[in-house]
Amino acid sequence: MGRVKELDEIKAMIRERTGKRNTFRHAKREDVESVLANLTSKDPELWAREWSRVARPYEENGAKLEQADRFKEARDSYVQAYAYYATGRYPTPHTPGKMECFRKSLEVYEKAGKYFEPALERVEIAFADKKIPIYVRIPQDGQKYAIVINFGGIDSFKAESYEYDEGLQKAGMASCSMDMPGVGECPIKASPTAESVFTAVIDYLEKRPDVDAKRIAIMGRSFGGYWAAKMAYVEAQRLRASIVWGGGVHYFFQEDWLRESTNADSYLMDHDIARCRLFGVNSIDELMKPWSALSLKEQGWLEKPSCPMLIVNGKNDLQTPIADLYILLEYGSPKSARVFPGGHMGQTPQTFPTIVDWLKTELS
Known part of the structure; x- marks a missing residue:
């Protein structure tokens, strides 16, 4: 298993990611330094309190701007508050303070969403005796739109799809962001049958008058790529296209890879906790059995036909083995793939534009 990082190493990684990656993409350098100066331990409650402290003024300013009918400025202030509350629950809300940060992140994100173009619509889809909350953004101009179901992995919940939703909207596609099984507000944990939540979302979208039911795609990032x-x-018959971006499908679910990749050098902190929470277990030893049950090869899916698929990852990924990209190419329907330089998800300036261009072609 990888080495758990010391506090100084975590701080150095946060500084490097500020303005670039994860929830730190929206962070301001001065706010980050204010938080880091007060982080004297890796206590998750201290972490939650400090990120909440820098979030609160932006939330309060958003409310003032909203009352003054300065809606675009209010939106930006709420998005800033959301970014810090989301960081406060990162990577997973496993303590009371982190859970409160998660609740607040959704609250301010939905306030900001009223002023997105098109506006954010929160929908709760009936799912047995539970609900599947999703965020939908579709222009209300009487047309039917191609739509992309968009979700992240173990630490990137539906609101963190914001940047990708924006990119899809600019390319003329509608967006539907959701939480994959085991994270955020998803009503069920990960399991070999948890794809049922995605089927329920497709069922719902097909019935919407503003969605072109023949042009529904799915995009999963990191662990979410598995579900895509x-x-x-x-x-295969109802989806027009699938983006598997940094997701594992077989080798990822082997015991040696689980143990080797947990707490990978590229992962900030609490990797083991975030992975365990997907399945509702408390240790890596407990995780092994439900984890290995997800292999698509062992489930018998790889030989079957699929919708068009684009598989993307970084050549030197330490979290998901690049071999899982190649095994998808070796079986079943012909597929498209692109390997980018770098680590997990191959995050270069060209990566997401490449994905968007492929989606535009497939959904045209």
């Missing part, structure tokens, strides 16, 4: 791959098989 599985849905490409499960819903």
